[in-house]
Amino acid sequence: MKLASLKHARDGKLVVVSRDLTQMADASDIAPTLQAALDDWSEVEPLLQKRYEKLNEGKINARPFTEADCASPLPRAFQWADGSAYINHVELVRKARGAEVPESFYQDPLMYQGGSDTFLAPHDNIEFPQTEGWGVDFEAEVCVITDDVPMGTPADKAGDHIKLLVLVNDVSLRGLIPGELAKGFGFFQSKPSSAFSPVCVTPDELGPDWASNKVHRPLVSHLNEEKFGEPNAGVDMTFDFSELVSHAAKTRNLGAGAIIGSGTVSNKEDGQPGRPVKDGGLGYSCIAEIRMIETINDGRASTPFMDFGDRIRIEMFDRDGQSIFGRIDQTVTQKEG
Amino acid sequence: MKLASLKHARDGKLVVVSRDLTQMADASDIAPTLQAALDDWSEVEPLLQKRYEKLNEGKINARPFTEADCASPLPRAFQWADGSAYINHVELVRKARGAEVPESFYQDPLMYQGGSDTFLAPHDNIEFPQTEGWGVDFEAEVCVITDDVPMGTPADKAGDHIKLLVLVNDVSLRGLIPGELAKGFGFFQSKPSSAFSPVCVTPDELGPDWASNKVHRPLVSHLNEEKFGEPNAGVDMTFDFSELVSHAAKTRNLGAGAIIGSGTVSNKEDGQPGRPVKDGGLGYSCIAEIRMIETINDGRASTPFMDFGDRIRIEMFDRDGQSIFGRIDQTVTQKEG
Numbered sequence: 086m087k088l089a090s091l092k093h094a095r096d097g098k099l100v101v102v103s104r105d106l107t108q109m110a111d112a113s114d115i116a117p118t119l120q121a122a123l124d125d126w127s128e129v130e131p132l133l134q135k136r137y138e139k140l141n142e143g144k145i146n147a148r149p150f151t152e153a154d155c156a157s158p159l160p161r162a163f164q165w166a167d168g169s170a171y172i173n174h175v176e177l178v179r180k181a182r183g184a185e186v187p188e189s190f191y192q193d194p195l196m197y198q199g200g201s202d203t204f205l206a207p208h209d210n211i212e213f214p215q216t217e218g219w220g221v222d223f224e225a226e227v228c229v230i231t232d233d234v235p236m237g238t239p240a241d242k243a244g245d246h247i248k249l250l251v252l253v254n255d256v257s258l259r260g261l262i263p264g265e266l267a268k269g270f271g272f273f274q275s276k277p278s279s280a281f282s283p284v285c286v287t288p289d290e291l292g293p294d295w296a297s298n299k300v301h302r303p304l305v306s307h308l309n310e311e312k313f314g315e316p317n318a319g320v321d322m323t324f325d326f327s328e329l330v331s332h333a334a335k336t337r338n339l340g341a342g343a344i345i346g347s348g349t350v351s352n353k354e355d356g357q358p359g360r361p362v363k364d365g366g367l368g369y370s371c372i373a374e375i376r377m378i379e380t381i382n383d384g385r386a387s388t389p390f391m392d393f394g395d396r397i398r399i400e401m402f403d404r405d406g407q408s409i410f411g412r413i414d415q416t417v418t419q420k421e422g
Numbered sequence: 423m424k425l426a427s428l429k430h431a432r433d434g435k436l437v438v439v440s441r442d443l444t445q446m447a448d449a450s451d452i453a454p455t456l457q458a459a460l461d462d463w464s465e466v467e468p469l470l471q472k473r474y475e476k477l478n479e480g481k482i483n484a485r486p487f488t489e490a491d492c493a494s495p496l497p498r499a500f501q502w503a504d505g506s507a508y509i510n511h512v513e514l515v516r517k518a519r520g521a522e523v524p525e526s527f528y529q530d531p532l533m534y535q536g537g538s539d540t541f542l543a544p545h546d547n548i549e550f551p552q553t554e555g556w557g558v559d560f561e562a563e564v565c566v567i568t569d570d571v572p573m574g575t576p577a578d579k580a581g582d583h584i585k586l587l588v589l590v591n592d593v594s595l596r597g598l599i600p601g602e603l604a605k606g607f608g609f610f611q612s613k614p615s616s617a618f619s620p621v622c623v624t625p626d627e628l629g630p631d632w633a634s635n636k637v638h639r640p641l642v643s644h645l646n647e648e649k650f651g652e653p654n655a656g657v658d659m660t661f662d663f664s665e666l667v668s669h670a671a672k673t674r675n676l677g678a679g680a681i682i683g684s685g686t687v688s689n690k691e692d693g694q695p696g697r698p699v700k701d702g703g704l705g706y707s708c709i710a711e712i713r714m715i716e717t718i719n720d721g722r723a724s725t726p727f728m729d730f731g732d733r734i735r736i737e738m739f740d741r742d743g744q745s746i747f748g749r750i751d752q753t754v755t756q757k758e759g
Binding site: 095124161162163164166169184187189190193195196197198199200201202203212213214219236237258261266267268269270271272273274275276277278332333335336337338339340341342343420422 | 432461498499500501503506521524526527530532533534535536537538539540549550551556573574595598603604605606607608609610611612613614615669670672673674675676677678679680757759
């Protein structure tokens with residue numbers, strides 16, 4: 086099943102979207118918003134599923150689906166926690182900061198508490214008053230959305246709470262990270278509002294490509310008009326989503342609609358940190374990684390962070406080339422003062 | 423005006439509460455929930471205010487108000503960011519960790535992104551599967567709740583966005599903090615669900631004790647049956663709430679209903695870190711501070727962190743001795759597993 090939230094009021098208006106992302110049908114009579122649906126998922130999910138089937142069979146009043154009309158599936162959420170499950174990303178970003186990767190990182194997931202009150206829409210501009218010194222970067226990731234997860238749910242049970250999958254652009258301000266991390270309280274200003282893909286899907290939509298609580302498809306990023314990365318989200322993921330959900334629920338209950346992110350998708354290549362797309366590699370899901378590669382190879386980073394006018398597109402395709410989640414498509418613009 | 427959310431569904435049911443906290447009147451016809459009220463505050467606030475006045479004048483159908491029936495005013499929220507504005511607390515906690523306080527901490531607020539999907543009710547037990555090694559502590563704090571705050575709002579304007587005040591017990595797991603902070607991503611498992619006071623109030627309820635964007639009243643904590651602290655929330659607050667809100671909004675918009683906390687309220691005494699209540703001092707708003715004082719004075723901490731059965735009460739009184747926000751009253755209990 087595929088779901089989206091049309092831009093409407095603060096929490097959007099729920100629609101079901103056809104598998105090929107061309108048609109949609111109103112679902113707000115079943116649940117007005119995606120949050121409302123998740124609050125009562127076991128009751129609501131079969132009704133949405135039925136409508137989804139009818140939509141795909143052409144047996145229902147449908148309207149054309151336009152990604153640009155969408156808010157993020159949860160335009161605001163009560164919980165957004167982002168892991169960092171691809172150790173290749175952690176190794177590269179740490180190297181870039183001159184920091185070591187502690188041994189514990191291979192057993193204990195890294196996760197930060199994100200802010201979730203004002204997500205950007207998938208095609209919204211990324212507006213900032215300045216880029217100078219802020220180091221505007223994208224991070225292409227996969228996320229799960231859960232129902233209620235009781236405190237202490239072990240990893241072998243946490244996967245049962247995964248109800249939906251979605252992509253995210255976890256916008257990051259690299260220039261602000263070192264100062265914030267030095268203060269010891271983690272990210273805050275350096276992790277501004279994120280944007281999610283127009284569509285979220287139930288895991289069954291991925292067929293065999295959802296396995297072992299991982300998404301086994303390439304995540305494709307284009308920076309401006311060039312392909313920037315297509316690492317496989319199922320490869321080199323040190324902690325699967327059930328482990329990430331369990332980690333998040335260790336000392337608290339998670340509320341329905343909790344979004345748990347994978348961290349920046351990143352693949353190794355023959356045990357090495359991989360190559361840029363233009364050199365025949367799978368590339369990267371953020372600029373920070375290629376800058377580190379450039380620093381290793383050339384002694385200095387040559388790819389700049391994003392500036393006003395730069396565009397990032399993030400998408401994932403199924404085996405038939407069909408976009409699964411629709412496209413995150415954002416341009417950095419200057420906020421008027 | 424005083425508002426509360428009766429336990430009802432996931433987001434509570436809005437009531438206005440009389441100034442003396444004895445009576446309440448339904449307000450769910452004006453706005454079903456506090457979040458809904460905050461989403462449309464400029465329209466809704468005058469209607470709630472009118473009902474509040476009638477309630478206090480006895481001109482409306484009222485029912486007895488019972489704090490134990492309350493959820494936290496926002497039972498779940500879209501944004502919960504907690505500052506650490508009382509530098510005395512920061513100095514003591516850092517000393518306890520053997521860490522220095524950087525000079526920048528006196529100019530740039532410390533703030534962490536909290537989780538907001540499952541707040542505890544004010545009289546809920548604090549349930550954990552274990553206390554051993556977790557170092558269960560309370561933190562008594564004051565918070566503001568804002569309307570929509572645009573990105574980049576300067577400190578001299580941010581105060582205008584403060585709509586409500588509330589108390590919080592920011593439950594902390596001291597035993598898990600060093601490990602998490604060492605990972606560099608800030609608090610996560612070490613900051614489980616917080617509980618807020620039964621009632622939130624508009625700043626005018628404090629009269630002259632809300633001034634310069636600070637609350638100038640003692641915050642009273644009792645651990646088990648003994649007074650543990652009564653520092654004044656208006657004293658030694660290095661950053662006022664307008665500065666904290668502005669800090670939180672530097673690179674993002676804040677959504678209506680954002681809760682911004684002060685951090686653990688803590689007063690110095692003659693430039694020193696203060697004395698316990700039993701020694702005639704103002705005491706502390708968390709156990710970590712008294713343990714540090716004990717370590718300084720006696721070479722070792724003697725006050726244990728909270729164990730099953732330990733009770734914490736947090737309250738603030740106006741100049742006439744009237745409880746302003748009602749009482750946070752929680753006991754640590756073992757979660758059945």
